[in-house]
Amino acid sequence: MRSIQPIPSMMSMIQKHKFSGIVGSVVLLLVTIYQPLLSQEASVQSFLEISDHAEEKYGPDMVLISGEKYHYPYRAALGNPFLTSSGTDDASVQLNGVVYENQRVKYDIHKQLIVLEFNDMTGASRSIILRDELLDQFILDDRLFKKYPQEGSDERFGQVIYEGEISCFYFWKKRYSVDSKVGQNQYSFSDPIRQSYLKADGQVTQYKGKRGFLNCFPAQERVQIKAFMKKNRIRIRKESDTDMGLLLESINQICQDEN
Numbered sequence: 001m002r003s004i005q006p007i008p009s010m011m012s013m014i015q016k017h018k019f020s021g022i023v024g025s026v027v028l029l030l031v032t033i034y035q036p037l038l039s040q041e042a043s044v045q046s047f048l049e050i051s052d053h054a055e056e057k058y059g060p061d062m063v064l065i066s067g068e069k070y071h072y073p074y075r076a077a078l079g080n081p082f083l084t085s086s087g088t089d090d091a092s093v094q095l096n097g098v099v100y101e102n103q104r105v106k107y108d109i110h111k112q113l114i115v116l117e118f119n120d121m122t123g124a125s126r127s128i129i130l131r132d133e134l135l136d137q138f139i140l141d142d143r144l145f146k147k148y149p150q151e152g153s154d155e156r157f158g159q160v161i162y163e164g165e166i167s168c169f170y171f172w173k174k175r176y177s178v179d180s181k182v183g184q185n186q187y188s189f190s191d192p193i194r195q196s197y198l199k200a201d202g203q204v205t206q207y208k209g210k211r212g213f214l215n216c217f218p219a220q221e222r223v224q225i226k227a228f229m230k231k232n233r234i235r236i237r238k239e240s241d242t243d244m245g246l247l248l249e250s251i252n253q254i255c256q257d258e259n
Helices: 007-016 021-033 044-058 210-214 219-231 241-258
Strands: 089-095 098-108 113-119 125-129 135-140 143-150 153-162 166-173 176-178 187-189 193-200 203-207
Touching (some): 143 166, 143 203, 166 241, 203 210, 210 219
Antiparallel strands (some): 089 098, 089 135, 098 113, 113 125, 143 153, 153 166, 176 187, 193 203
């Protein structure tokens, strides 16, 4: 009877079928996940079914599922660490210039992690953290997120409000702390907290209200911007994302006219 090829020789199978580096890595990842299924009794066909499933689900470029497993340690906490109330949303993600539509994504704004959810070949739900160095941008809840610099640390993802000579973006976060209203040992998450920024000439400046917003601009332009905001009854803290984008478009025009 013909002997069954054991798992340690799977590397030769990857080389034989000439998978690309990323494809091979993901196939190995899937082999590791399903190692109980690929025992000494498993066949070469089992291995090929895994690789075929991965390619059918995610395409020939396997960079999408090359992240690490996401662990959720907050099951006893009130609320959740995610940007939206639903937690998981349909999203579009771009990794290394390749766009993946119709993905299920969670944005953990407490730890600043972008989490992809997918079903494996057994139908079980899996969650992995998308690799930050590969993730270019993503659209979640109809909001575009790109990388922006933050003071004292590496870049992080911010919500794009307007892009131009003067750009506007928001960072989002949640606090995780003891909820004194519930009990001494009960932890909870805050509502999403928005941090607002303007970026001009490579400099990033945070603002909180009308005064802070106006102080981001030179004195001469500030006068015109203040008059424009007063005429249009603009309230910085309460404007919608769309209206803030329109405001920044007008401000860019004002600054261009001044120059």
